[in-house]
Amino acid sequence: MASDSKKDKKSKKSSTISQIRQIFKFTYADDRSLPWYMAVAFILPVLVAVAICLVMRTGWLTWILTILLGVMVGVLLATITLTRRSDRVGYRQMDGRPGAAGAVLANISKAGFDFPQDPVWIDPKTKDAVWRGSGRTGVYLVGEGDYGRVMKAMNREEERVRRITQGSAIPIYRISVGRGDKQVPLEKLQRTIIRKKVKLTSEELDQLKGRLKTLQMRQSSLNMPKGVDPTKVHVSRRALRGK
Template sequence: MADTDTPKRGFFRRRPKDPSKPGRIAQMVQVYKMARKHYPAVPWLLAAAILGGAAIGVVVGLLLPPIWLWIVFGVMVGLLGAVFMLGRFAESAAFEEMRGQPGAFGAVLNTVRRSWLAEEQPVAIDPRTKDLVYRATGLGGVVLLSEGPKGRTAKMLEKERKRHERVLPNVPITCIQGGEEDGQVPMSRVSSTVRKIPKKLNKAEVLVIRKRLAALGTMSTRPPVPKGIDPNKVRPDRRAMRGR
């Protein structure tokens, strides 16, 4: 018997909104507040972008009438520029809030996307120092990203690289040291660094690699995740980081 209490969706009827999720305007307000918290000059920069677009429209309109059309066009361009700037400031603010928290680099690696899939839990952990190594797979092969001081994590990365090469002998493996020391990659550059890795595999090969790594990452001899390291708690809001 059909459930008569559940309303049917028509072809042109919108999906009902989830009351637990904020709307677009509420999201933009949250993004603005987070950016302004870390960068007080954000309101003035956004206003400058909009007014600058309008000024350009006025100048072009004086040369190529009608002026009102170019003013509207300039304001729209200024708004797009302001939204782009707000997204960049929000991304930097999100990194600042995550800085120093265990699992922060794993959370940033999860935001890369674009044919890359990162694992939520680290693949290597030092229970004493809580240094971590995270992994992502994609068309560029395998990425191993460390979190911790340069001297300690270098040995962990090399050990994980050799371990992965035994399972994936012909797969490119890229090791990245995450951190703020010389020679390390800061959180703000992790995504761009991973995206620059050349694509050398196809989708079918990536699926085979992930199946092999699934068994490698669930070995009973691997240590459990120490308490206090939960990438889910420090994962940034992707909508906020994109300024949406």
């Protein structure tokens, strides 16, 4: 049993290291300044630790502990730097590709958010699409593509949602993803959704999800154009990172 647990720990450690290497390679291929940013993030806390020890004239034991603390903080900051710059590269590569908004929505799991992978509307020619999701903050309609076409599609979808939420004060948020004046950039989509205020209880959210699921099932066979496979417009951020 002890040997099995040791093997599990080793495999998890090697898996984590391998994952970090893949993320680094993926990010460095597009961001050549990454090593410099990570180096600064690591060295700065160590230098601060050394400076504190010199000013305070501490003993050797305090020196060791302070430097170790600086190293641990440096590793943490370097990891955070890698993650954030990797996200920037991922968003930049996804931006403008069909299904990019859906890939971002699928990664939102806070506050009970639920965004089905399949869009509720898609234009077979332009690949403009609208996704519908929910959370304790309300109902979301997220569009991707030409602003005018997406807004018209959202008008129809909002009417459908209002029929099943009639008599309630559940808010419906409309978000168009893009680089226009009235649009939200892809890299700010998740933040825009999460920052809304909580409006529903867990019980109310469960009821809402049930109604939206029923509505989704009704639309799946009627609203989706023939010959269009919605799974082909998805973009996997995991794949972009080389995982």
